[in-house]
Amino acid sequence: DTGVSQDPRHKITKRGQNVTFRCDPISEHNRLYWYRQTLGQGPEFLTYFQNEAQLEKSRLLSDRFSAERPKGSFSTLEIQRTEQGDSAMYLCASSPGQEQYFGPGTRLTVT
Amino acid sequence: DAKTTQPPSMDCAEGRAANLPCNHSTISGNEYVYWYRQIHSQGPQYIIHGLKNNETNEMASLIITEDRKSSTLILPHATLRDTAVYYCIVSTGFTNAGKSTFGDGTTLTVKP
Numbered sequence: 495d496t497g498v499s500q501d502p503r504h505k506i507t508k509r510g511q512n513v514t515f516r517c518d519p520i521s522e523h524n525r526l527y528w529y530r531q532t533l534g535q536g537p538e539f540l541t542y543f544q545n546e547a548q549l550e551k552s553r554l555l556s557d558r559f560s561a562e563r564p565k566g567s568f569s570t571l572e573i574q575r576t577e578q579g580d581s582a583m584y585l586c587a588s589s590p591g592q593e594q595y596f597g598p599g600t601r602l603t604v605t
Numbered sequence: 606d607a608k609t610t611q612p613p614s615m616d617c618a619e620g621r622a623a624n625l626p627c628n629h630s631t632i633s634g635n636e637y638v639y640w641y642r643q644i645h646s647q648g649p650q651y652i653i654h655g656l657k658n659n660e661t662n663e664m665a666s667l668i669i670t671e672d673r674k675s676s677t678l679i680l681p682h683a684t685l686r687d688t689a690v691y692y693c694i695v696s697t698g699f700t701n702a703g704k705s706t707f708g709d710g711t712t713l714t715v716k717p
Contacts, residue, residue, distance in 0.1 A: 536692055536707030536709055536710055537649060585649070592654055593654060594641075595651065596648030597648050599647075599648050
């Protein structure tokens, strides 16, 4: 297994458009996390799945954001009606328990 | 989860030990200390974690004070590739692992 992968690595979109990101975790990791990171800041927790169940969402995850993890495997994060403030790196991590393994991230630029 | 305080930046000479401090004075009994690092433009990388005993792995050592109010991450022989932002996080672990905010971390610069 080569680790957590994310697609796309970069996305440029116009304000108001919808975007969707994909995360493929390390197989057999039942926990999956999404984070957002802006320049010069540490990652901020967005949401967390255990298998297919979304167990917690941060207050940062507005109603324009939705995440899914069908069948407890890959996950998608969708942002509707993007705003310039959504420009950030979106990181995915998977975990078998204590430690997390992060993907390379998807850098979103909203113009 | 408890808050952590780290110095914003540190320098270290290549080949010397890098000692990165972290204060977590409000840590509770069931909270673990985790360390991650993030090399520029990459996702964070797990380094080590511990509850109250000192821990060592192939990457680093974690020293936790007896009162658990602070810890030190030790990179025994720093290399240029260890230049990164190092994050100290406290969390209740298994159930809540990953929900903590990473904070701003310590930027470690290893110099030749």
